[in-house]
Amino acid sequence: MTGGPASDGRRVEDLPGLPGLGGLYVKGAAASATKRPRPGGVTLPAVTYRVPGVATGDPATAARLRAYQDLVGEPASDVLPAGFLHVLVFPVATALMVRGDFPLPLLGMVHLRNAIRMLRPVRLGDVLEVRAWAENPRPHRRGVQVDVVAEADVSGELAWRGVSTYLAKGFQVAGAPGSATAESAEPSEPVEARDFWTPPLPTGRWRLDAGTGRAYGAVSGDRNPIHMSALSAKAFGFPKAIAHGMYTAARALADVGPAHRGEAYEWTVEFFRPVLLPGTVDVAIRRTGGVVHPGERPASGSSYVYDGWRPGKDTRHFTGTVTPLPLPPKE
Amino acid sequence: MATNQPPTAAPRDAYIVGGNRIPFSRAGKKYVNASNQEMFTAALEGLVARFGLQGERLGEVAGGAVLKHSRDFNLIRESVLGSSLSAQTPAYDVQQACATGLEAAIAVTNKIRLGQIESAIAGGTDTVSDAPIAVSERLRKALLEANHAKTLGARIRPFTRLKPADLAPASPSTSEPRTGLSMGEHQAITTAKWGIAREAQDEVALNSHHNLARAWDAGFFDDLVTPFRGLTRDDNLRGDTSLEKLSKLKPVFGLKLPEPAVPTMTAGNSTPLTDGASAVLFASREWADAHDLPVLARFVDAETAAVDFVHGHEGLLMAPVHAVPRLLARNGLALEDIDFFEIHEAFASTVLTTFAAWEDEEYCRTELGLDGAFGKVDRSRLNVNGSSLAAGHPFAATGGRIIATAAKLVAARAAETGRPARALISVCAAGGLGATAIVESA
Amino acid sequence: MADKYTQAVNTGFTRTLAKRLGLPRPSLLRRHTPGAPLTVGPVLVVSDDASVADADVIAKALLGWDLDVRRSAESTAGDEHFRWGAVVLVLTGAQTPESVSGAVLAAGSTLRRLAPNGRVVTVSRAPESGDAPAVAATRAGVEGFLRSVAKELRAGATGNAVQLTGGAEVDSASALAAVRFFLSAKSAYVDGQVLPVGPSGAAVDTAYWERPLEGKVAVVTGAARGIGAAIAKTLARDGATVVVVDVPPAGEALTAVANEVKGTALQLDVTAPDAGAKILEHATGRHGRLDIVVHNAGILRDKLLANMDAAKWDSVIAVNLASQLRIDEYLLGAGVEGLHIVSLASTSGIAGNKGQSNYAFSKSGVIGRTAATAPLVAALNGTINAVAPGFIETDMTRSIPFATREVARRLSSLLQGGQPVDVAEAIAFLASPAAAGVNGQVLRVCGQNLVGK
Structure with missing residues (x-):
């Protein structure tokens, strides 16, 4: 070093x-x-x-x-x-x-x-x-x-x-007086948004088998025990193994697809309740920023919002965005 | 509309001589031991018998199946070889999900119009009862690896990595590969989006059954259907069904959609899985005349479309909504000019969401690029002799069923009124696809 | 295929056993195969003195068919192994009962040496009103004589009579065609029958016999299976373009028949009011003409009359009889020229059968309507005839209980049931141009069944 x-x-x-x-x-x-x-x-x-x-x-x-x-x-x-x-x-x-x-x-x-x-x-x-x-x-x-x-x-x-x-x-946080600042800690995320969220109509459904965590663990190297098996997850207080959050986000990114996100893009995700394995996730991937007419290319600035939740429930797993970015000028 | 080109004058017209299909049968019933090849050969044989085509060398035979065994790589050609047609009749397979049959018809009629061929058969077949069963992906890879291995040890090694679950067969899935949602779930979403009521769907189903039953009783299908394996009528048909019976069925799709969506799609207003095959004979006027075959109708024009359902922008089965305005505009026609609407009933709500979209001003402006609402379809002209909800829907066979029915309808109407009659055919398909066509009395 | 019993007594060990036990031994009947000789051996043509000229005409015609024709049996008298293929007894000129003696005895003397599947054919004139009593007696006598001789014949040999009517000449097309039919293997299951033949045109030339229905368009109803399918195939073999008709539910089998005979299939219920129009439209629209209609469609709804219901009675009458009347009426009303109509009657219609009052009514009705329609069709240069099958081996008769079936089979001179093709051959003959002189007749194809006339 x-x-x-x-x-x-x-x-x-x-x-x-x-x-x-x-x-x-x-x-x-x-x-x-x-x-x-x-x-x-x-x-x-x-x-x-x-x-x-x-x-x-x-x-x-x-x-x-x-x-x-x-x-x-x-x-x-x-x-x-x-x-x-x-x-x-x-x-x-x-x-x-x-x-x-x-x-x-x-x-x-x-x-x-x-x-x-x-x-x-x-x-x-x-x-x-x-x-x-x-x-x-x-x-x-x-x-x-x-x-x-x-x-x-x-x-x-x-x-x-x-x-x-x-x-x-x-x-x-260093110097913070107790938990007094908790209420102002998350201005971007009002309490209501978490508690009273209503899912949109889905655009897809993922069926994740029990081995999903192990499979992503194998390619990502992230073999955190909470993802690997029900037994190891229980040791950390989860009833079953949970899916890697980044795996769900990566699937959503793939669902948007290279043609729609372009070569440069911003990809965000926010995680709520974990996805227990095996499990089914309903997802909605929606384009924001107007309609694209037949034969037209999507306007720059249009982006995608995605959400994942438990089918038939208001249990929200994640939400995120994929936004195309302008490519830096070639030198 | 950007895509609306002026009609290109075809060198000549393509005509529908007639059709033949086997009765459609609910999966797992009468045709449980019938293969796609047997069923399509039977459809061909009936057509050959009806029009005396034994030993005839046709321009070509095109068709396909949606659920296909790997052994059926040349399904249509093999069927031709097993038929009474000349073995010199070329053939090829087409696949466009539920639009396979109609797409095959578009292909062969274009060749006739261009003068490349004089006659052709287009059609399709599908069996859910005899569907291919695949091995799991892991077992498949192990088998391939073992197959390529040189030593015994190397041959065995791939299998040691398998788990018991890998040995379970993988059945063909009806889910869209990109969304994981079944077609029914997709349509449930579209149905919710357009707020289509349960009662309206049940009514479409009821009409389909009653219309099909009436057509059967009137002998309409006497020269359109040839029995197969002892089945003489479509066995999904419930001529005695009623709104009351339909209203008692439990919804099966869209059960987990978020509020305010209400589940409305039942086994009664959704098409069941079905086995069957159909074939339609097309020809140039010259060929038909030379063979003393009267023609029923002209296959005027066709338009296909596709929609982006993956990102939730449009419903999976809404592509015909986009295709039809383009098709009619190109041919200088409006909805009022159509005497018969032959709209494939994948689900009752498919028909209703199609109509709702065409009646919605905002949607037609923003999505279809029209100046206002496309228009209202006169319901009395819809599927007058029944459609898929009653007959069933053996995917690739549906196009041929509809084309033959439409051709006979316009021929009869023209004979009755002395004026030309037109039918609009619309078939939605998996993958966000749709195929549409205009058929006009000859 | 012959039935199992007939096969057994004709082959191997079971054949010897049957012989020893003196069991009835039905023969394997010789049936038509293209290219095979017309008869199984030389043909003897004998006549009474008054009929020599007619016999010469017939002998000459037979020579034209490449047959070995003899006018006397003398040259073969000492040859133990000689076998006759057929005997043609010409009695057209006989005026008195006494005058036929020499001829019938000469014919009789050959019967011991008649080959298996040999033929006895009489050619005579029908008794007609105005005949002198002796002439009428002589002519009528031939009928009884022939029927008795037919019953004496063994080993698949048959006896049939050509009975000239209305002054028909022996060298007319139909007289010779009838003689040829009875001599040939095509009449394998026709036995003990007397066929009246009226006047017709000049004899057809030899080339005709290969494909007598060449260029003709025929419609066969009930053609999906059994006898109907056999009729379609036989008419097609003889050169006709065949439209096969059956009810829509029989379409799968109908398709197979249509494609085998290279014809067209028409799925149609013959009881539909517009059946005649549809048939004519299809035949003329697709094939340019209509020459032959074979009314074969028929159903059985057996029940003792005491137990009969309206559905059973009415459906049998509708399909088997009323439909034929309606279709004929339409076709004749449309002025179709030169139509040859052949209907399926039945021996039940002639003799009656317990439990078949409805069926027998319909089939007997067919016979009555055939006679009555004959002059109407003749006005358009056509003919109408019926064929009455006896026990024919079909899917339908296979469903009869074994014992009943066995009795029915052996109840004929040929000791066996017929094949669908036997009925088809008779129909093909009656539908052929050369049979133009045969009109309003019922030809039984029954192996000389013991019941009925």
Whole structure:
């Protein structure tokens, strides 16, 4: 591990390559027990992890990409879907979160939302520089939420940027007086919206079998026990295994499809109740921003909203958007 | 409308000489041991017998099946070889889901119009009772891997990775691959969107049964149907059904739709899975004359359409709603110019959502690019001799059934009134597809 | 196929056994195959003195058919192994009962050496009003004589009579066609019958016999199976374009028949009011003409009269009789020229049958209407005749209980049931142009069944 210049007051530490997730989980699980809410609140490590040369041209990555595309319903292509880049850089973010000075427990954090921008297409063979850091700890009515940001450059240009927001229950922001700020913590999400949500008419139905978590675990490397089996999930308080949130978001992204999202796009997702496995999810994928007449191309700025819920119930699993972005001008 | 081209003058016309089908049978009943090839051959044989085509070398035979065994890669050609037609009659398979039969007719009539062929048969067949059963994806991959392996160990290895669940056969799914929703669920969504009432759907179903029963009793199908395997009438037909009986059926689709949607689609106002086959004889006027065959009707023009249902923009079965305005405009016709509306009843609500859309000003302006509402269909002209709700719907066979019925209807109407009569045919299909056509008395 | 018993007594061990036990031994009947000789051996033509000229005419015609014709049996007298294929007894000129003695005895002397499936055919004139008593007696006598001789014949041999009426000449087309039919294997199951033949045109040329119905368009009702299907196939074999008709529910079998005979199928209920119009429209529309109509469609609704209901009675009358009347009326009203109509009657219609009062009424009615329609059809240069089958091996008779069926089968001179093709051959003959002189007749195809006339 070598040092590097600081940015935003964070010290850059270079990793020799992508860390192995298995080892990180063992480490993270062991450390989780020691990470408890402390007086004085949460302070994030002022460090950015960097992996300067992540090669994607090797056969293993190609095979993994193909498996990922098959699983989430993306067409076979050498262009890396935004979700694949997320799983590719995930170990770097995870390495950050299992650091001893990262104050929150890896196991037990709740993935609240994710916002990813695919700014230019990344293809198999491109060499990436990956960076990850944590920022913006802020209050949540049930604890503290924190953003784990990851970026990937290709040839010195930012190609991909992902912000994963996690909730650590029971923790407090540094300097925050108790939970007094809880009410103003989530202005974007009024309480009513969560409690009185009515599903739209569906456009699709997913039947997720019991092995869905294991299958996504295999291609993503995210073998968090809550996804792997009913037994292991029960150990963490879930009645059954739950689907990876990013798997459901990736399927929705695939359902929108490459033709509709374009090469550059923003993809967001917000998670509500987990999807228990096996299970059925009704989804609605809707274009916003007007009607497209026969023979016309969708107007720029039109985007897609997607929702997932339990069929016949108001149990909402997730919602998100896919918005095409203008491609940066070619040099 | 952007796509409305002036009609291209075809070099000549294509005519419908007549049709033949076997009675349609509910899945798992009379035709449980009949294959697609047997059924289509039977439909062909009946047509050959009706028009004396034994040993005749036709221009071509086109048709297909939606549910198809891999062994049936040349289904239509094999059927021709097993028929009394000349073995020199070329053939090919077509597949456009439920629109297969109509699409096959469009293909062969275009060839006739171009002068490439003089005569043709188009049709289709489908069996749910004899549907192909596939192995699971994991077992399939294991079998392929073992097949390519060189050593015994390598041959066995792929199977060691299998789980018991992988050995269960995978039945053909009626779900849309991209949405995971069955056709019924899709239509339930469209039905909810358009707020189509249960009673209106039951009424469409009732009329279909009563109209089909009346047509059978009047001998309308005497020269359109040839019995098969001891079945002499469509066995889904319930001539004695009533609104009261239909209203007692429990909804089967759209049960989990969010409020305010109410489940309205029952087994009574939805088409059952059916087995059957149909075939229609088309010809140039010259060929028909030379063979002393009177023609029933002219196959005037056709239009196909597709809609984006994946993103919920349009209902799965709404493509004909888009096709028909384009078709009529191209031919300088309006809804009032149509004497018979032969609209495939995938579900009663398919017909009703189609009508509702055409009557909706806003929809017609924004979605169809029209100046206002497309218009209202005179219900007394709808499926006057019944349609799929009563007859059943063996996917690829439905087009041929409708074309032959429409041709006979316009021929009879023209003979009765001395004026030309027209029928509009509309068939919706999986994948957001739709095929439509105009048939006019010859 | 012959029935199992007939097969058994004609083959292998069971044949020897049957012989030893003295069981009745029905023969395997010779049936027509294209290209096979007309008769199974040489033909003897004998006559009384007054009929020599007619006998010469017939002998000459037979020679024209490539037959080995003899005018005397003398040359064969010493040959133990010689077998006659047929004997034609010409008695057209006989005026007194005494005058036929020599001829009948000469014919009789050949019968011991008549080959299996041999033929005895008499050619005589019908007794007619105005005949001198002796002439009428002589002519009538031939009928009884022939029927008795037919019963004496063994091994598939048959005896039939051509009875000239209305001054018909022996060298007329129909007289010779009738002789040829009775000599041939086509009449395998026609036995002991007397066929009146009226005047007709000049004899047809030899080429005619290959495909006598060439260029003709025939309609056969009830053609989906059994006798109807056999009729369609036989008419097609003889050159006709055949329109096969049956009720819509029989369409699957009808299709198979239509495609086999390369004809067209017309699904039609013959009891429909417009059946005649539909038939004529189809035949002329699709095939340009209509020459032959075979009314074969028929149903059975057996019940003792005491138990008969209206549905059973009415449906049998409607299908078997009323439909034929209505269709004929339409076709004749439409002025169809040269139509040959042949109807299916039945031996039940002649002799009656317990439990078949409705059926017998209809079939007996067919016979009455055939006679009455004859002059109407003749006015348009057509003919109408009926064929009355006896016990024919069909799906219908296969459903009769075994014992009853066995008795019915053996109740004829030929000791067996007939085949559908036997009925079809008789119909093809009656429908042929050469049979123009046969009108208003009922020809039984019954193996000389013991019941009826």
